[in-house]
Amino acid sequence: MIEAHSMLYKIANRNYVTPALNQALQEISQNLDQKHHGIKVVYLDANFPFIKGFPLFPHLSHNDGKKVDLSFIYSNKDKQLVNLKPSNSGYGVFEEPLKQEYNQIEVCKNQGFWQYDYAQYLTLGKKEQELTFSIQGNRTLLQTILQQISVKKVFIEPHLKTRMKLQHHKLRFHGCRAVRHDDHIHFQL
Structure with a gap:
C-alpha cells in the first residue's frame, strides 16, 4: 500500500507523478508488503500537476x-517495524552519522553550504514515539527501489549507504547544493 505521510501533500498538490513513476511505486509497494x-510505502513530496518544469519549492529537481x-x-521500542514517522512533515529528523561513519554533512556545512541541514526547520513538530531507523527495513525498501528498471537515481547520505551495506550504480550522493538525505529517500526515473 502507498500513502501520503500527511494530507498536506495532497491538499497542496505536491503528489503528482507520471504514470511510469506511479507504476514503479505500485510495484515497490507490492514487493515491500x-x-x-x-509496512506501507509512505511518500512525502512528489511534484505539482502543472506544466513540465514548474518548480516545487524548496526542491531543486521535483x-x-x-x-x-x-x-x-x-x-x-519493541523492535517491530511500524508505519509511524518521527516528524509531522516527514522531513527534518535526521539519522546522524555514527562516529566511525563518513560525515558528509560536516563536509558540506564546512564548505559553506548553510542550507544543507535546513530541513530540520520543516518538521512541523516532532512526534513523541520512540522510533528507531530500521536498517533492515530501509535496506529492503532501497533494494526494492533499486531493482526497478525504470529507476535511474536514488539519493541518500553516504553514511546510510555504508550502514546498510548497499552498493549500486543507481545509489548516489546528491551534492552539497541540495539538502540532507538522511531523513528521506529521493528517487527518480
Whole structure:
C-alpha cells in the first residue's frame, strides 16, 4: 500500500507523478508488503500537476513528475517495524552519522553550504514515539527501489549507504547544493 505521510501533500498538490513513476511505486509497494507485511510505502513530496518544469519549492529537481521522496521505515521500542514517522512533515529528523561513519554533512556545512541541514526547520513538530531507523527495513525498501528498471537515481547520505551495506550504480550522493538525505529517500526515473 502507498500513502501520503500527511494530507498536506495532497491538499497542496505536491503528489503528482507520471504514470511510469506511479507504476514503479505500485510495484515497490507490492514487493515491500511481501517482505514486510503491513509496512506501507509512505511518500512525502512528489511534484505539482502543472506544466513540465514548474518548480516545487524548496526542491531543486521535483519539476517533471519523475521524482518522489519517500519516508524511511522505523521500528518501535519493541523492535517491530511500524508505519509511524518521527516528524509531522516527514522531513527534518535526521539519522546522524555514527562516529566511525563518513560525515558528509560536516563536509558540506564546512564548505559553506548553510542550507544543507535546513530541513530540520520543516518538521512541523516532532512526534513523541520512540522510533528507531530500521536498517533492515530501509535496506529492503532501497533494494526494492533499486531493482526497478525504470529507476535511474536514488539519493541518500553516504553514511546510510555504508550502514546498510548497499552498493549500486543507481545509489548516489546528491551534492552539497541540495539538502540532507538522511531523513528521506529521493528517487527518480
